[in-house]
Amino acid sequence: MPNYLCMQRSLPRGDAEKPSPAQMQEMYAKFGAWQAKFKDNLVDMGGKLGAGKLVTADDVPDGPFVEVKELVGGYMIVAAGTLDEAAEVARECPGLVSPGSGVEVIEIHTP
Amino acid sequence: MTAPKLVEHFFRHEYGKLVATLSRRVGVHEIEAIEDAAQSALMAALESWRVAGLPDNPSAWLFRVAHNGLMGGLRKRTGRQRILERSAVDIGTETPQGEADVALAGEMRDDLLRMLFVCCDDAIPVESQRVLALKTLCGFSVPEIAHRFFTSEANVYKRLTRARRRLRELSPNPGELDGELTGEQYACRVPAVHKILYLLFTEGYLSSHAELAIRRELCDEALRLAALLADHPVGRVPETSALLALMHLHAARMAARQDGAGGLLLLEEQDRDRWDAHQIQAGLEWLARSAEGDVLSRYHAEAGIAAEHCLAPSFEETRWEKVADYYAMLERVAPSPLHRLNRAVAVAEWRGPDAGLEVLEGFEPPTWLAGSHLWAAVLADLHRRCGNTRAAERYRGIALESAPTAAVEALLERRLCATPGAEASARR
Numbered sequence: 245m246p247n248y249l250c251m252q253r254s255l256p257r258g259d260a261e262k263p264s265p266a267q268m269q270e271m272y273a274k275f276g277a278w279q280a281k282f283k284d285n286l287v288d289m290g291g292k293l294g295a296g297k298l299v300t301a302d303d304v305p306d307g308p309f310v311e312v313k314e315l316v317g318g319y320m321i322v323a324a325g326t327l328d329e330a331a332e333v334a335r336e337c338p339g340l341v342s343p344g345s346g347v348e349v350i351e352i353h354t355p
Numbered sequence: 356m357t358a359p360k361l362v363e364h365f366f367r368h369e370y371g372k373l374v375a376t377l378s379r380r381v382g383v384h385e386i387e388a389i390e391d392a393a394q395s396a397l398m399a400a401l402e403s404w405r406v407a408g409l410p411d412n413p414s415a416w417l418f419r420v421a422h423n424g425l426m427g428g429l430r431k432r433t434g435r436q437r438i439l440e441r442s443a444v445d446i447g448t449e450t451p452q453g454e455a456d457v458a459l460a461g462e463m464r465d466d467l468l469r470m471l472f473v474c475c476d477d478a479i480p481v482e483s484q485r486v487l488a489l490k491t492l493c494g495f496s497v498p499e500i501a502h503r504f505f506t507s508e509a510n511v512y513k514r515l516t517r518a519r520r521r522l523r524e525l526s527p528n529p530g531e532l533d534g535e536l537t538g539e540q541y542a543c544r545v546p547a548v549h550k551i552l553y554l555l556f557t558e559g560y561l562s563s564h565a566e567l568a569i570r571r572e573l574c575d576e577a578l579r580l581a582a583l584l585a586d587h588p589v590g591r592v593p594e595t596s597a598l599l600a601l602m603h604l605h606a607a608r609m610a611a612r613q614d615g616a617g618g619l620l621l622l623e624e625q626d627r628d629r630w631d632a633h634q635i636q637a638g639l640e641w642l643a644r645s646a647e648g649d650v651l652s653r654y655h656a657e658a659g660i661a662a663e664h665c666l667a668p669s670f671e672e673t674r675w676e677k678v679a680d681y682y683a684m685l686e687r688v689a690p691s692p693l694h695r696l697n698r699a700v701a702v703a704e705w706r707g708p709d710a711g712l713e714v715l716e717g718f719e720p721p722t723w724l725a726g727s728h729l730w731a732a733v734l735a736d737l738h739r740r741c742g743n744t745r746a747a748e749r750y751r752g753i754a755l756e757s758a759p760t761a762a763v764e765a766l767l768e769r770r771l772c773a774t775p776g777a778e779a780s781a782r783r
Contacts, residue, residue, distance in 0.1 A: 262394060264496030265366035268401050272361060275405045289406040 245323040247287055248330035251348045252317040252340060274338040282322070285333045290320035317345065327351055361409075366397055367494030369414060373397075373421045374491045375466035381425065383473055386522045388428055390491070396421035467492060468583050468590070472536055475547035479518045484551055485558075486511055487518035493576045503573060504558065541589045549594055549654065552581045556602050560609065567613055574609065578602050596645035597654035603638030604661035607631040619766045623670035635665045653689035656681045675705035692724050696733055708740035728757040728767065735771050747771075 263271065279286060293316050324330035327349065334340060334347045341347060373393035378386065396417050410416040474488045489495045489503075497515065501508045536544075559573025581599050584590035611629035614620055642658050659681040667673035682698035685691075695718060703711025715734070724730050735750035751771045758764035 263398075264499055265370040265394075265397055265494040266364075266496075266499065268397055269361065269364070269366040272366070272401055272405060276360070279405070291406060292402060 245325055247321050247323050247352045247354070248327065249319060249321055249350045249352055250290075250330070250334045251319050251350070253346050253348055254317055255344055255346050271338055278337055282333050282336070285322045285324055285330075286320070287323045288321040290318060292318040321352070361413075364494075365413075369417055370394070370397060370494030371467060371470075371492045372414065373417060375470035376418065377421060377425055378470055378473070378491075379466050380422070381429065382525075383470075384523045384525050385425075385429065386491070386519050388425060388432075392421045392425035392428065395424050465583060465587065467580075468587055469536070471548055471551075471580055471584070472541055472544050473522070474518070475544045475551055476521060477544075477547060479521050480514075481550070481554070483514040483518040484547070485554055486514040488551055488555070488580075489576075490515060492580065503562070503569060505562075538589075545590060545592065546594075548584060548590070549598055552577050552584070553598060553654070555580075556605070560605050567610065571609060574602065574606055578606065593645045593648040593650040594652045594654055596641045596647070597652055597658045600638045600641035600645055601654055601658035601661050603634045603641060604658060604665050607634035607638060607665055619762050621766065621770060622664065627669070630665065638662065638665065651684070651688060653685055656685040656688060659684075673704065675701050679705055692718070692720050693729070696720075696724070696730060699737070700733055703737055703740070708737045711737045712741065726753075726757060728754045728759065728763065731757065732767055732771060739771065 322330050322333045324333060330351075331349045334349055337347075339345070370393050373396060374386075374389055377389045377392065381389065383389075399420050400413070400417055404410070404413075470492055471488065474484050474491065476484070479487065486500055489500050490497070495503070497508050497511050501511045504511070556574050556577035559570045559575075559577065562570050562573070578599070581595065581602060585595045585599055607630050608625065610631070611625040611627070612620055638658070639662065642662055645655055645658065660678055663674055663678050663681070679698055679701035682694055682701055686694045686698065695714065699711045699714040702714050715737075720730055731750045731754035735747050735754050738744075738750060739747035751767075754767050754771060755764060758767055
């Protein structure tokens with residue numbers, strides 16, 4: 245099964261309310277259920293992305309990269325038969341696809 | 356790997372602990388920054404734990420993250436100097452205090468309990484105290500509180516703002532953290548703490564909320580905090596025991612008060628096998644402890660009534676004379692026309708409907724009671740059983756009209772519909 249890179253992107257106009265502690269507990273439980281359901285697909289749970297730097301041949305300041313830093317919240321790698329299957333795994337991940345957040349799913353070609 | 360399960364209400368209760376402990380550390384006047392830090396720490400936990408798994412000590416993890424976040428934020432805002440002064444006081448050795456208070460304040464190790472006393476400040480209106488306690492100690496959000504109290508979020512927010520304003524005003528005396536209570540203040544606030552816990556409990560118990568789980572949650576929170584209070588010398592008084600007794604004895608009957616469809620059931624319709632024997636046992640133990648000392652509070656009387664109901668093998672075999680006595684006692688220690696009304700009901704079961712009506716004879720109910728479904732329903736029932744059909748019909752109309760919810764209306768309809776004639780024809 246090919247691997248897919250899933251990148252969380254914050255979407256504009258996503259003024260989602262802060263979840264309450266009770267809602268967080270619910271999200272935690274749902275996340276556990278999702279992990280159990282797709283345990284064969286979840287290759288690397290990845291993590292949140294922090295500060296970054298664009299390294300190029302030219303001495304370019306990391307101007308445009310700032311936007312990317314703000315847009316990409318985190319990543320993970322899933323294994324799936326097809327792009328649509330990978331997208332389904334990501335779609336069902338609690339909280340990932342919501343009013344303020346979306347996910348970009350990209351196939352990783354291995355030689 | 357799969358995220359391990361967390362105990363029920365873990366996030367809510369950790370939120371309460373974080374707010375209480377951070378309030379003691381940096382002073383309750385920073386309540387807003389503290390609540391933000393607690394919220395952010397829980398969010399960070401949610402992000403991190405589901406990927407990396409639970410840390411060895413989740414509470415310590417949360418505290419570290421919340422504390423660092425709070426300190427970082429405060430440092431940014433108020434400048435390094437003031438914070439350094441303050442942390443010397445809070446993280447270092449014991450806070451210097453007046454001699455008499457050292458012993459007690461030193462014993463107030465339980466930050467949650469301390470925070471409960473902070474909430475019960477008589478400069479804060481009771482309604483705001485209640486909202487503040489639910490928000491800071493129980494970790495409910497503003498929408499969740501509004502949902503539980505059948506009120507608007509704006510209203511909850513207004514009450515919360517009022518309470519926070521008072522907390523912000525608490526200015527530190529030299530060498531003392533703001534919001535730190537003296538031993539005397541702790542003792543003075545015990546009745547206010549009882550009242551808040553009682554209100555929280557009855558809000559859950561009597562609420563006409565259709566979801567039993569939601570009502571149960573409020574009762575459980577009240578029980579949790581009351582147990583905390585009883586566990587500490589400052590709260591170890593007969594009233595606390597009586598309060599716990601009445602909470603357990605009411606909680607015992609909670610599930611049986613509803614039918615499968617969420618409708619309310621009358622005491623006489625309830626399946627007594629569904630009453631929770633463990634809760635009854637706990638309630639009776641607290642009731643026995645409440646008799647230590649010569650205090651007789653409203654909580655004692657109410658616990659006594661609840662115990663009579665729990666111990667009665669059936670509705671008919673209830674010792675109504677005891678119940679009527681307790682209501683009379685309740686009227687003496689906490690005068691309320693509602694208690695008179697309840698006594699009339701008990702007396703009617705004990706000595707007949709005429710005797711019940713007699714209790715109410717010459718009694719002018721205040722307008723809030725006269726216009727309520729409770730008053731009208733009791734009178735409708737007593738008159739019906741005395742055969743005063745016209746009076747019964749009139750009160751029945753008022754009762755149905757003023758029923759606050761559909762569930763209550765359905766219950767009244769069922770209870771008050773049975774006219775003597777109908778009963779007779781049903782028997783035939």
